Amino acid sequence: MKLLVYGAGVCGSLFAARMHKAGHDVSLLARGERLTALRRQGVRLAEGNGPAVERVPVPVVEHPDGGYDLITVFVRTHQVDAVLESLAGVRGDVLFLLNWAAGPETLGAAIGHGRVLLGFPTTGGTMDGDVVRHRRSGFLTRRVAMPVGEPDGRTTPRLLRIVETFRTAGINAEAEPRMAAWLRTHAAFEVPLGQAVHAAGGPAALADDPDAVGGMLHLMRQNLTAMETPPVPRAFGALRALPQGLLVAALRRFLKSPTAAHSGLGAPSPATAAELERLAEQLRAAAGAR
Numbered sequence: 001m002k003l004l005v006y007g008a009g010v011c012g013s014l015f016a017a018r019m020h021k022a023g024h025d026v027s028l029l030a031r032g033e034r035l036t037a038l039r040r041q042g043v044r045l046a047e048g049n050g051p052a053v054e055r056v057p058v059p060v061v062e063h064p065d066g067g068y069d070l071i072t073v074f075v076r077t078h079q080v081d082a083v084l085e086s087l088a089g090v091r092g093d094v095l096f097l098l099n100w101a102a103g104p105e106t107l108g109a110a111i112g113h114g115r116v117l118l119g120f121p122t123t124g125g126t127m128d129g130d131v132v133r134h135r136r137s138g139f140l141t142r143r144v145a146m147p148v149g150e151p152d153g154r155t156t157p158r159l160l161r162i163v164e165t166f167r168t169a170g171i172n173a174e175a176e177p178r179m180a181a182w183l184r185t186h187a188a189f190e191v192p193l194g195q196a197v198h199a200a201g202g203p204a205a206l207a208d209d210p211d212a213v214g215g216m217l218h219l220m221r222q223n224l225t226a227m228e229t230p231p232v233p234r235a236f237g238a239l240r241a242l243p244q245g246l247l248v249a250a251l252r253r254f255l256k257s258p259t260a261a262h263s264g265l266g267a268p269s270p271a272t273a274a275e276l277e278r279l280a281e282q283l284r285a286a287a288g289a290r
């Protein structure tokens with residue numbers, strides 16, 4: 001499979017390195033200083049805060065060439081428009097592996113509806129200079145599958161081929177028939193969480209303010225109520241069904257946990273803030289359209 005990985009930040013670099021190590025024909029598209037660093041040193045990976053840095057010599061490109069079997073896009077929500085423009089004339093199916101609450105229609109309108117697939121990266125980390133520090137994988141995190149789906153939910157031969165190809169590289173991908181609802185559910189939860197954490201100055205500071213946690217829960221509930229489908233996964237329905245006091249206590253416990261401290265929530269970047277703002281706009285537009 002000839003594969004282009006579009007976006008050489010945390011998730012794109014990690015994914016490209018894994019696919020390259022598994023022997024696939026991968027190119028990683030980068031820009032600016034990241035392009036220079038990748039050309040010089042390849043993808044540099046480290047687990048957690050560990051000192052060991054692995055170098056993976058993934059081929060790097062500045063522009064897409066004529067066509068690919070698959071293009072995987074790993075950019076921030078607010079960066080998608082520019083990517084769509086540059087992919088309009090490039091052949092190949094396009095799998096968007098990113099936060100996106102606007103549904104597949106706008107993507108398809110720009111590059112052709114038949115080319116679009118949706119998904120979400122479930123492994124992540126942070127950039128430490130040129131080094132991608134990915135989260136340590138444990139028994140539980142290895143079991144969290146990367147959902148990938150067709151916009152209409154069908155299990156097509158191309159979807160099965162993609163899932164199988166990713167699995168050969170040790171990526172635990174899984175076909176998800178309700179991918180657009182999955183992404184909207186995720187945004188319904190992540191936007192209030194991310195914005196409340198940023199406003200408070202970190203997860204632990206937010207945990208110390210029960211009123212702010214209550215306000216965040218209220219927004220999550222509003223977002224979930226505005227969805228035209230039940231949440232995916234269904235477990236997110238608990239955010240609407242369980243008593244407020246119980247949920248505020250559980251969210252505060254999570255915000256104080258090492259998981260929250262190491263999740264990247266506490267280190268907001270301008271790109272994260274801009275992404276959350278664009279996702280919030282997408283949620284508002286979807287709610288307004290109902």
Ligand SMILES: NC(=O)c1ccc[n+]([C@@H]2O[C@H](COP(=O)([O-])OP(=O)(O)OC[C@H]3O[C@@H](n4cnc5c(N)ncnc54)[C@H](OP(=O)(O)O)[C@@H]3O)[C@@H](O)[C@H]2O)c1
Pocket residue numbers: 006007008009010011012029030031032034074075076077079082083097098099120121122123124125126127264271275
């Ligand atoms: N990081 C995580 O732990 C994690 C986990 C799960 C899901 N996600 C989601 O996955 C998506 C990707 O996240 P990420 O952490 O990989 O983001 P990131 O580290 O910010 O990487 C995005 C990369 O794409 C590049 N890019 C953007 N537009 C481009 C363009 N037009 N041409 C070339 N390169 C372009 C950016 O370059 P510039 O820096 O020059 O803009 C950056 O290198 C996001 O939706 C994020 O929320 C992230």
